[in-house]
Every structure is written in C-alpha cells, then in structure tokens.
Amino acid sequence: xxxxxxxxxxxxxxxxxxxxxxxxxxxxxxxxxxxxxxxxxxxxxxxxxxxxxxxxxxxxxxxxxxxxxxxxxxxxxxxxxxxxxxxxxxxxxxxxxxxxxxxxxxxxxxxxxxxxxxxxxxxxxxxxxxxxxxxxxxxxxxxxxxxxxxxxxxxxxxxxxxxxxxxxxxxxxxxxxxxxxxxxxxxxxxxxxxxxxxxxxxxxxxxxxxxxxxxxxxxxxxxxxxxxxxxxxxxxxxxxxxxxxxxxxxxxxxxxxxxxxxxxxxxxxxxxxxxxxxxxxxxxxxxxxxxxxxxxxxxxxxxxxxxxxxxxxxxxxxxxxxxxxxxxx
Numbered sequence: 001x002x003x004x005x006x007x008x009x010x011x012x013x014x015x016x017x018x019x020x021x022x023x024x025x026x027x028x029x030x031x032x033x034x035x036x037x038x039x040x041x042x043x044x045x046x047x048x049x050x051x052x053x054x055x056x057x058x059x060x061x062x063x064x065x066x067x068x069x070x071x072x073x074x075x076x077x078x079x080x081x082x083x084x085x086x087x088x089x090x091x092x093x094x095x096x097x098x099x100x101x102x103x104x105x106x107x108x109x110x111x112x113x114x115x116x117x118x119x120x121x122x123x124x125x126x127x128x129x130x131x132x133x134x135x136x137x138x139x140x141x142x143x144x145x146x147x148x149x150x151x152x153x154x155x156x157x158x159x160x161x162x163x164x165x166x167x168x169x170x171x172x173x174x175x176x177x178x179x180x181x182x183x184x185x186x187x188x189x190x191x192x193x194x195x196x197x198x199x200x201x202x203x204x205x206x207x208x209x210x211x212x213x214x215x216x217x218x219x220x221x222x223x224x225x226x227x228x229x230x231x232x233x234x235x236x237x238x239x240x241x242x243x244x245x246x247x248x249x250x251x252x253x254x255x256x257x258x259x260x261x262x263x264x265x266x267x268x269x270x271x272x273x274x275x276x277x278x279x280x281x282x283x284x285x286x287x288x289x290x291x292x293x294x295x296x297x298x299x300x301x302x303x304x305x306x307x308x309x310x311x312x313x314x315x316x317x318x319x320x321x322x323x324x325x326x327x328x329x
Contacts, residue, residue, distance in 0.1 A: 001025050001027055001063050001064045001065055001066075002019060002024050002025065002026050002027070002064065002065065002066045002067075002068065003026075003027045003028075003029060003060055003061055003064045003066070003067045003068070003104075004016055004019075004026060004027070004028055004029065004067075004068045004070060005029045005051060005060075005067070005068070005069050005071035005095065006029070006069075006070035006071030006072060007028030007029055007030055007036075007039060007044075007046075007070070008028070008030050008031075008034055008035065008036045008038050008039055009038075009070060009071075009176065010038075010169060010171075010173065010174050010175070010176060010178050010181075010205055011070050011110065011166075011169060011205055011208060011209065012028075012038075012070040012071075013038035013039055013042075013173055013175070014171070014172075014173050014205045014206055014208075014209045015068060015070060015209040015212055015213075016028060016039070016042060016044060017042070017173070017209075018206070018209040018210060018213060019213065020042060020043065020044070022213075025045075026042075026044040026045065027044070027045045027046075027047055027060060027064065028044050028045065028046050028047065029047055029048075029049045029051075029056075029057075029060045029071070030046055030047070030048055030049075031048070031049075031050055032048045032050070035175075035176075037175055038173060038175040038176075047059065047060045050091075051071050051087060051091030051092070051094055051095055052086060052087065052090065052091055052094065053094075054094050054097070054098055057094055057095065057098040058098055058101065058102065061098050061099060061102040061104055062102055063102075064102065064104050065104070065105045065106070066104065066105060066106050066107075066108070066216060067095065067099055067104050067106075067107050067108070068108045068110070068212060068216070069092065069095050069108065069109045069110060070110050071087070071091060071095075072087060072088050072091075072092075072110070072144070072147070073087045073088055073140075073143075074112075074140065074178075074179075080139070081139045084139050084140060084143040085143050085146075087143075088140075088143035088144055088146070088147045089143050089146045089147050089150065091147075092109065092147035092148075092150045092151065093147075093150045095107070095109075096150055096151055096153070096154035096159060096161070097154075099154070099159060099161075100154060100157065100158070100159050105160060106160045106161065106162070106216060107151070107154070107159060107160070107162075108161070108162055108163075108164065108212055108215055108216050108219075109147070109148065109151045109161060109162070109163045109164070110166065110212065111131075111144050111147065111148045111151075111163050111164065111165045111224075112140075112141065112144040112165055112166065113125065113165045113166065113167045113201070113226060113228060113293055114136055114137060114138075114140065114141035114144060114286075115131050115136065115141060115144035115145040115147070115148050115165060116129040116130070116131065116132075116136075116145075116165060116224075116226075117129045117130050117131070117132035117135040117136060117145075118135055118136055118137055118141075118289065118290060119290060120290070121289070121290045122290065122292060123290060123292070124292050124293070124294050125226070125290065125292060125293045125294065126226065126294045126296075126297065127165075127223070127224045127225065127226055127297050131145045131146075131148040131149050131152070132145060133145040133146050133149075137285060137286065137289055138285070148163055148224075151163055152222065155221060155222040160221050161221065161222070162215050162216070162219035162220070162221065162222070162223055162224070162225070163223070163224040163225070164208075164211060164212055164215050164219075164224070164225050164226075164227050164298075165224060165225070165226050165227065166208045166211075166227045166228070167200070167201040167202060167203050167226075167227070167228040167229060167291070167293055168180060168200050168201060168202040168203065169202070169203060169204075169205045169208055170202045170203070170204060170205065170309070170312050170313070170316060171204045171205035171206055171312050171315065171316055172205070172206075172315050172316055172319035173205070173319065174205070174316065174319070174320075175323075180202060180316075181316065181320070183237075184241065184313065184316055184317060184320060185320055185325055185326060187238070187241050187245070187247065187249075188241070188245050188247060188317065188320070188326045189326060190247065192250055193250050193252065194250050194252035194253065194254050195234055195235070195238060195249075195250055195252070195253060195254070196234060196253070196254050196284060196287060197233075197234060197235070197253060197287075198233070198234050198284070198286075198287025198288050199231055199232060199233040199234065199287065199291060200231065200232070200286060200287055200291045201228045201229060201230065201231045201232075201291045201292075201293050202229050202230065202232060202309050202312070203227060203228055203229030203230075203306055203312075204229060204306060204307050204309075204311070204312040204315075206307075207227070207229065207304070207305075207306040207307060208227050210304070211225070211227040211298060211302065211304045211306075212227075214298075214302040214303055214304055215298075215302060218301065218302045218303070219301070219302065220301075225297055225298040225301070225302060225304075226293055226294060226295050226297065226298060227295060227298055227304065227306075228293035228294070228295045228306075229295075229306045229307075229309060229312075230306070230308065230309045231291050231292065231293070232309050234287065237309075237313070238250070240309070240310055240313050240314075241313065241317075244313060244314050244317055245317060
C-alpha cells in the first residue's frame, strides 16, 4: 500500500497517475471538503485527513509500506507565515512521527529547490548545499528548509527517508493553476500585456513524478536529490508561447523597480479578492535569483531524465485547451 499526501494537488494527482500505471495500490489523503476533481475516475482509496491532525495520519498510514509526502503550501503572496509554518513544518513533523509509529518502510519527502541554502548568483546549486532556513529567499523557502530538517531528524532516529527537491513545476493536469499554469492561461486568454526580465529553472510535473518514484526505488536513506529541468528566460518562455499558440507576445518590458512596487500592491489585491497573482515581489526576486541547478546526481544515481521545456509548455497548452480553460482556441 502506498499513501500520497496532498493527493489532489498538481504534483499529487500526477504522481498517483504514474503509480497506477505500475499497478500500485494507492491511498490518497485529501482534506475534508477538498475539491478532488483532479482525482476523478482514478481507482484509488480516498481517506480524509490533515497533516496537522496526527490521528487522521495514523488512520491513513496504517498498513502502508511507502508514504509520498506531497502535501504543502506553495505561496508567493506575503502575509501567510503562520499557515506556511503550520503545514510545511509542523505538518511534516507529524508525517515523520506517524511514519515511525506505524512502521512505514520508506518516506519520500517532496521539498523544494529553494529549501537549499542560496549561494551567490551564478554558483551551481547541488545537493551539497545544506538546508539552512537562515540563508534562503522568503517565508516559503524557510519553511521548506525547516520541514526538510524535520525529515533528517527522523532519519537520525531510524526512519528510512529520502528527500527530493524539484524546481518550478509545469505541465498538464494543472487543475488548480500553478504559477506557470496561470501564466500560460493568462497569456493565451490575452491578459498578459507586459513582461519582466529574468530566468528560472522549470521542470515537467510528469518528470518530477517519475523522479519521485525513482528516488523511492533507488534513492539512499537520508539523501537528497534535485529534480530540476531547464533554465529558461522569461523572453524565451514568451517566444515559445507565441510559436505554439500563434498569439503575439507582449513587447512592453517593465523595469525591475516599477514591477516590484506594482507587485507589492498586486499581491495584497489578489489576497483580498482571493485571486491568483501573476507576479509578486517574491516571484520577481525569484526570477532574478540564482537558478543554476544541477540534476546530475539524480541522473547518475536514479536514472532521472527530464524532457524539454518546449514540450512541457506545448503539452500544458493542449491540456488547458482540452479542459476548456482557454477562451482563445
């Protein structure tokens, strides 16, 4: 029996799809009242629970051989420190403790590339970087670093666990609109009027799911594996979108300082009206930060082999068309 926390999320539902192809028996942990359209039609056992509720985790983990811990909050909006800490740190602590109580054979924890300490720009980030909550960018990164340290504490106490650190995730089955999904939909619906210079590393969600499965089978106890894809500039992303969709890319470039100021107000506006922002001060800083990641360890030790970002963007666009999320066909 395999348990997946955060099962209804973007990565969670794609991971389940990959596991089902191998004939695995899956138990999906979902929040009470959560929208589970992403799991519709999948032959899995659904269990309501919350990583903040140890009793619900005991019920979900009982009899499990493996737990894939995908549950977490990804936020680029300021003012969510408490919620981030509760879910990404305390929730992970609960997962670790209950895995040990229920004698789960292996835990695969999905962390983030941003949980690793941030060196100077241009320095290649590898797994040799430590999980240092005092040397990362923003509250999200800090809580993912702290959550990863909770897993390593569990390893010290005998838990068989591995950690994977994906970069920015993109790809189909994006029911809740990730940051990149939001960009693709906004672009194709002609809502994107300008752009910000910068670059980042993006990886296909299907490749991350495969990397997680490989880490479970081949990863060494206590080790961390970076699951990155390809560093690409914002300009090249827009060029790909223009080529694939036939919709002309915006030509107006917003200077950094103006974008940062507008992003600050945009973040609070979206938080107030519960909409998803295209960019915030944090996301702007990420685009200008060090995004030179190495996935060599995962390639050599796990057999990890991510596809091209062009293919990921093309497949995402096609999936959004098929689901009716794009006005322009």
